[in-house]
Amino acid sequence: MQVRQRRGRSARVGTSLGLIGLLAVLALVAVTGLDWAQSTLYVQLHSFGDTRGVTVLSPLVDLEKDFSDRTGLRVKFGVDAVTAASDACARCHPQGAQDRRTYADFALLRKLGSARLELGGEISRENFYASESVTASLSRDFNRGNTTIAGAYSFSLNNPELHPSRNVEQQISHDASIALTQTLSKTTIVQLSYDFNRISGYQSSPFLRTSVNGQMVLGVVPDLRNRQAVSVRVRQALHAGTYLQADFRHYFDSWSVGSNTLSLGASHYFSPVWLVGFSYRWYDQTGAFFYQPEYFGTPEYFTADYRLAPFSSGLYTGRVVYTPEDGLFGLPKGTALEFQYDRYVGSNQFQAAVFSGGLRIPF
Amino acid sequence: MRGRRSTLSFLLAAMVAGGAAPGAQAVAPGQPAPDLRLQAEDGKVVSLAADKGKVVLVDFWASWCPPCKTAFPEVDSLYREFQPRGFDVIAVNLDERRRDAEDFLAGRPHVMQVAFDPEGKSPRAFGLWGMPSSFLVGRDGRVRFVHVGYSGKVLDSYRREIEQLLAERP
Amino acid sequence: MRQRTRVMVLVGGVVLCSALAASCATVQPWERRELANPCMVFDASAAQAAYDAHWQSAREGSAGGFGFQGGGCGCK
Numbered sequence: 001m002q003v004r005q006r007r008g009r010s011a012r013v014g015t016s017l018g019l020i021g022l023l024a025v026l027a028l029v030a031v032t033g034l035d036w037a038q039s040t041l042y043v044q045l046h047s048f049g050d051t052r053g054v055t056v057l058s059p060l061v062d063l064e065k066d067f068s069d070r071t072g073l074r075v076k077f078g079v080d081a082v083t084a085a086s087d088a089c090a091r092c093h094p095q096g097a098q099d100r101r102t103y104a105d106f107a108l109l110r111k112l113g114s115a116r117l118e119l120g121g122e123i124s125r126e127n128f129y130a131s132e133s134v135t136a137s138l139s140r141d142f143n144r145g146n147t148t149i150a151g152a153y154s155f156s157l158n159n160p161e162l163h164p165s166r167n168v169e170q171q172i173s174h175d176a177s178i179a180l181t182q183t184l185s186k187t188t189i190v191q192l193s194y195d196f197n198r199i200s201g202y203q204s205s206p207f208l209r210t211s212v213n214g215q216m217v218l219g220v221v222p223d224l225r226n227r228q229a230v231s232v233r234v235r236q237a238l239h240a241g242t243y244l245q246a247d248f249r250h251y252f253d254s255w256s257v258g259s260n261t262l263s264l265g266a267s268h269y270f271s272p273v274w275l276v277g278f279s280y281r282w283y284d285q286t287g288a289f290f291y292q293p294e295y296f297g298t299p300e301y302f303t304a305d306y307r308l309a310p311f312s313s314g315l316y317t318g319r320v321v322y323t324p325e326d327g328l329f330g331l332p333k334g335t336a337l338e339f340q341y342d343r344y345v346g347s348n349q350f351q352a353a354v355f356s357g358g359l360r361i362p363f
Numbered sequence: 364m365r366g367r368r369s370t371l372s373f374l375l376a377a378m379v380a381g382g383a384a385p386g387a388q389a390v391a392p393g394q395p396a397p398d399l400r401l402q403a404e405d406g407k408v409v410s411l412a413a414d415k416g417k418v419v420l421v422d423f424w425a426s427w428c429p430p431c432k433t434a435f436p437e438v439d440s441l442y443r444e445f446q447p448r449g450f451d452v453i454a455v456n457l458d459e460r461r462r463d464a465e466d467f468l469a470g471r472p473h474v475m476q477v478a479f480d481p482e483g484k485s486p487r488a489f490g491l492w493g494m495p496s497s498f499l500v501g502r503d504g505r506v507r508f509v510h511v512g513y514s515g516k517v518l519d520s521y522r523r524e525i526e527q528l529l530a531e532r533p
Numbered sequence: 534m535r536q537r538t539r540v541m542v543l544v545g546g547v548v549l550c551s552a553l554a555a556s557c558a559t560v561q562p563w564e565r566r567e568l569a570n571p572c573m574v575f576d577a578s579a580a581q582a583a584y585d586a587h588w589q590s591a592r593e594g595s596a597g598g599f600g601f602q603g604g605g606c607g608c609k
Binding site: 042044046048050058060062076139141143144145146148150152175177179181183184185186187189191193195197227229230231233235237243245247248249251257259260261262267275277282283284285287288307308309313338340342344350352354356358360 | 566584
């Protein structure tokens with residue numbers, strides 16, 4: 001009885017937050033007559049399915065509105081309807097389990113001469129996980145907009161709820177990052193960035209069990225994880241409406257997980273109305289120093305989290321954007337319809353497919 | 364630790380303070396407007412000198428610049444409204460490919476003069492540092508107001524400034 | 534796997550070096566036609582980039598590193 005009441009309560013909180021988010025979006029859309037500049041409404045639907053038995057249908061609404069030439073507001077509201085028939089859930093829920101994550105994201109943007117300040121936050125709620133975060137970022141243009149230096153800091157408070165004990169754990173995350181964006185020519189631009197993330201608190205998976213001396217137990221991992229990433233990204237315009245993208249990231253952390261990610265892509269305008277793009281992403285990671293497929297003796301740390309195992313993967317992405325000359329469905333000129341399909345293939349027998357459809361409306 | 368923290372605060376302050384300052388080297392209000400001689404849509408030559416005695420808005424725009432798309436019909440309306448009183452507009456297009464400009468203009472009927480400067484000589488002369496930029500030149504041939512960027516607030520400023528300049532005698 | 538890693542780091546290094554080796558020209562604000570194209574903007578769709586980062590970090594051991602939008606028309 002108590003469990004059902006608490007589940008009902010979190011669903012209610014989720015719904016209330018959802019309503020608040022929706023009202024906020026509607027209020028902003030209704031507010032016209034203010035000083036106008038470029039504003040964009042973006043409605044997206046994602047469909048995610050993987051071989052761990054998880055399917056997620058996620059609609060989201062993202063509104064970016066300029067209130068003046070100096071101030072802007074961005075509000076994002078989304079729902080992830082998570083259906084999990086995964087091995088972890090099937091233990092107790094052979095018919096599968098359903099969960100819903102509701103999140104709302106907002107940011108206030110302010111231009112200060114050639115500098116730009118952004119302050120924002122995000123609230124996320126689902127059955128066994130609550131998260132709040134605040135972010136501040138500052139960027140400045142130099143050299144007639146050819147060079148941009150940006151820095152950001154975010155703080156998150158996460159509360160995973162263990163299952164089925166219902167104990168609520170805590171996790172704190174600090175994230176600091178900087179980036180340098182440099183125009184190299186009229187057709188080439190590069191970005192270098194560094195990201196540092198420090199997570200302290202409960203970081204085990206509350207659902208996955210591993211074998212320690214033949215017994216299936218929940219994992220125990222270190223309380224502290226320092227994660228770092230260095231990346232470089234390049235965009236190159238070729239003749240005749242063709243563009244190349246290359247992204248590289250090197251990641252390493254204090255659990256000895258290290259990875260390299262390289263993604264290469266190309267896009268081409270078959271006409272001013274049709275844009276088609278394709279990219280491939282290589283990913284390769286080492287395992288955490290304490291990762292084993294099964295454990296014996298008295299290990300200090302043990303985990304069943306497949307994300308801490310060594311593996312590699314490939315991700316194919318195809319994208320189509322349709323921007324008709326005179327608007328779409330009666331919506332303003334410049335409205336675009338976008339579709340993206342991702343296919344993820346891991347060496348750990350994990351596979352996922354993602355389909356995204358979106359409508360971008362400038363107003 | 365203290366040293367690092369104060370360095371960080373100083374850097375942050377410098378970034379913001381530096382950012383609040385205006386851009387470098389644009390032709391400042393009060394200075395004479397640089398000479399402008401460009402080809403217009405009809406092939407004829409357009410020049411600022413020919414507009415001496417009038418109030419002129421020199422508006423730099425390009426087809427790929429989103430605020431320019433919003434500004435274009437509004438600047439044309441300004442021209443229609445104030446032209447009988449001695450106001451002129453030279454909408455200088457900076458597209459490197461004439462085709463892009465022509466595609467843009469084809470769908471946008473307008474009365475004001477559009478001139479082409481694909482080589483970018485005139486924005487260089489005016490010290491343009493951001494797109495879009497506009498320079499309001501008074502009857503005395505001097506730049507009187509400069510606007511970088513576009514919004515409804517800028518449009519309101521134009522009206523006030525044009526009225527003020529029209530009221531002046533050369 | 535180490536061989537694969539080495540190859541990827543090498544390709545990444547080549548990309549970086551060739552990018553920096555090209556002379557850093559000052560591009561004027563009116564010369565940004567190509568740079569204004571969404572294909573040339575880093576994370577042109579912030580919402581799509583956030584979603585991709587979200588599910589990838591939920592299925593991999595790495596996170597972060599590509600957080601910033603950048604480039605574009607530079608319009609004021």
